[in-house]
Amino acid sequence: MEILIATIAGIALLVIVVLIATRGRPGRFFSAAGQFLAVIAGNRWQVFFFVLAAVIAGVFAWLLYIYPASGLGAAQPIPFSHRVHAGVKQIDCRFCHPYAERSTYPGVPPGQKCLFCHDHIIAGHPEIRKEHDYFNTNTPVPWRKVNYLPEHVFFNHQRHIKKDVDCRECHGDVQSMDRLKGKDFKMGFCLECHRKKDANVGCWLACHN
């Protein structure tokens, strides 16, 4: 949505400039290019600032939406790949997030759990050594949080899993992501589904308290 609006706004601005510089007849942009350039030259500072603003906006848009890494989530202290574990190796989500079915929170696996496997699989890999270091020094791994809910929202995993809501419905195609990009959870996102499924939409009884 934002990209669309920004693009349309950009095009509209361009059209306005052309219209102004050609005094309302865009055909003259081609027929009387010299005159057009003269008008531009006469207003060079205005044009300069306009172009500058457009470039800055363009850079932002590029950084936010087009830059190759913008599809990736936060870099984690250990480059854990959900694609490899959940996609390639087909490990069930609940193996690492065991409480999803029985509690509010799905649970983040303790470092020890990683090592149950990685004591045997690529145990000497430098990134796995990092995990060993965390474990040996009794330090919790400071993962970057990717999914964020405001404090006044209470999401209960158990209730959704029990209603056969697939993890992917909210968390996206985790199986294909190396670095998990958090879903941008907004109230509309929740409500859309709650309405579709005729679920509870009472403020307190559903999400807030």
Place this chain on the structure above:
Amino acid sequence: MDRRTFLKLAGMGSLTFASACTLESEKKLYSLVKNQDDMVSGKANWYAGTCRRCPAGCGVLAKNREGRVIKLEGNPLHPVNRGKLCIRGQSGLQAVYHPERLKGPRIKQDGRWQAISFEEAIARIAEKTRSAAARGKNRVRMLTCLEGDVCMGLFEKSMAALNGTAPLVFEPFSHEHLRTANQAVFGVSGLPSYRMENADCLVGFGADFLETWLSPVEYARRFKAMHAYADAKKGRFFHVSPWRGLTGANADAWLSCRPAAEAVICLGLIRQVLARKGSSGISAQMARQIRAVCEPYTREKVIDLSGVDPSGYDQMAESLLRAKDPLILGAGTLGRGRGDLQANIAANLLNFVLDPQLGKIDFTRRHRAEKAAGHGEIAAFFDQLAGNPPDVLLLNNVNPVYALPPEMDTSGILASQQMFTVCFSNFMDETAQRADMVFPVSMALESWDEYGAYPDLLSFCQPAMKPLYGAPQIGDVFLRIAPDGTFENKDTKQALISRAQERWGISDTGAWLQAVRAGGRFDHKDASAGASGPAVTPGFQDWFEDPPALIRSESLLFAALPSVRFFDGRDANIPWLCEIPDPVSKVAWQSPVLMHPETARKHGVRTGDGINLINRTGAVSAPVYETRNIRPGLAGIQAGQGHTGPGRYSGGRGANPFSLFSLQRQADAETAFYAAGPLRLEKSGQRQKLASTAGSMDPHGRKIALTVTLSDLAAPPGPEKHGLAMHDFPLTLPLPEGYDAHRDFYPPHDHADYRWAMAVDLDRCIGCSACAAACYAENNLAVVGEQEIINGREMSWMHIEHYQQMDRPDQPIFLPMLCQHCDNAPCESVCPVFAPHHNKEGLNNQIYNRCIGTRFCAQNCPYKVRRFNWHDWNWPEPLNLQLNPDVTVRSKGVMEKCSFCVQRIKAAHGHAKNENRMIKDGEVTPACVQTCPTGALVFGSLMDADSRVSKLVKDRRAYQVMGYLNTKPAVIYLKKVVHET
């Protein structure tokens, strides 16, 4: 472009700059290092333990979420409290997470405190004690608070190995006079418990059993078992005392008498009972001695001496004589000299005369507080410290500098350079400041221990969380400082296991686990109710040789009053206890001088005037609070505040009544009294606003807190005519059937499956405010402080209102007030953004993220239960660790109010859905309902015809507070039942 998108775009640029071009959340998600067998994130674990905030020893369940305890609830299996906790028990958590809790030991070097490690501190104590022990006998002394048998065993053994005598148990509320009286009359030097529930008439001579006396939660339950309306009957309770505190406020009649005149009244009653009922069942010699003591106290003399209201006295005497099962309770714990002991002895005698079998006194179930040393022993201990200072003095969790009369100079004695004083304390209190080393130890919720309120009761303490700062527990410290080879056990847990094996035969792991899970062994049976008491041994006459002093004093006298919040002062630094006002005076944070309006007028002062009270031993300054709950000629201050230590919430706050006491030693070294001599009153010239949360205690003729007499209830109900005025407005349930097209503007609400409601039995409510404290703990309520309370900005969702009864303004009544979850809620219709609205289960939701803070709702709420967040309140670390993760912490500019603990309702929904059933009655208990010691609150759904609440709303006593406003509240009150005058 819609408004939201415009704002989004407008904000995007600046936000992108501000966050340095990263859109990643800055929050971290820490994983555990190791697997925990019993920790499921998002689910609570409950660990049974024992509350150690006072000597009563109630059982608690500690709710642990993600490794930290966030709530305490009573253990339903525990025989002392049966699932209930008092205001102090609920607030005990804040001691664990107190911002001033010491993180490690400190040692005083050249007058400066230096932090040292636990290991170093233990090594230092071991070296000091062992070298002192080598120097001779009694070079190491110890003073401790009341501990369980296991801990006391470790102390005693360590002290013996260190060449010293057993530690002395110091409890400021030692109930020493009651114990002495029991020795003098029954020959039992102990504190038997009272089967109050079997009585039908109770006369108390000041025993504050709802505040601090013996075991408040237990006696609140037992009291209401006899005093709550049931089967068309209700017991009577008379309170004889110069003042009326919480206990007195619950009495059917308060007989105001002169200070120390309680014994006189009691002797007068004995005389009347003997005259009316004779002395059957009493040995002739005993009867003769009792007669000799009470003979001079004729009715006229009693009334003359005690200044008691004659008609009240006659009524009490008549009730007592007519009662089938009368029970007499003696005086309270706070010193008023010899009069206390005389009152206790006289009360014992009266019990004996009324029932020579003493069936309502349980001599087998004796309170543990009886192990505390008396005033005389404590005085002798400090005399010895002064005269012949030992090399090392160990103090365990005691604060004698605060709680003992200043003339004993404990402060100076402890500061002595000759002694190396180690204070095992988690806080820098007055005593710790004067010690040479302060050693914080783990608290009851963090350690293995045992504390049985009764001799045969096994009640465990177990670690419900890891010690916050890694402090060792006191038992383990003693295991390490005692000379090698003293103990076979390597830690306190092992000592506990072997003790459980020896004493209770818990030998295998299964039995052990079962006991730890339950919180102890509770299958101990009471002795049969009819068992006779011990033979009565005459030894009481000496105490009545002189008539009680002080009675006729014309000068201003002083009384230290018990406080349900601060106990003996140990709880004064706990923010919730400061913030929740005293239920009787409704003053929070301060300890004003309670004074009768006549006395105040006589001295030319009025409420809020600062005064200094000066006597021979000390002086206190505090503002005046005029109340009719105290007798003219008396100035009273509630005990607990007035600390001189650096407490964040207690330091320099309020006044310490103990500092006006002097020690009166008796001929026999064992007995001593604390008493305050006559006072001089000086105006300090300053005025102070009282942090009172009560606008007025007068209902101004409005139907708020109602009473009904027994005879009205006994009469058949007359024909009811309903109208729309205050006096005839019908009870309108918050259900579709409560809709009436003639008076309702809005259509009725439909409710799906449940309509949550609460019944509040005013006849059972004692005003103890435990519900308020439970609410603070459960719902992350902010503590706003003294000034904001004066500004009227307290945040309590549930509070106790104190009113005068409409028909009898001299009698108080307590009304728990919380959001009424009205069906026709005035708050809902005025909010411009629909932040408060009605949900399908009848709850009045307050949506914090939608609220824009107009405060129209609070303005329109007739119950004044909505609270506005004027600030972002802070929880000084680590108090924030106590916050309930299931409840939003509200921020500035947002309205909040009682939610009926919707998080618990949602949890119950979860359980019910998992099992594919409806929520059962009783499955949802809001925090206030859970903790109410007398069961005054009942919660449930009105859609369920069989629920307890549905039955209670059909009770004849049911009414709605200000229901005539057609708000259709879902909180239904049951009128308090009173006796005819």
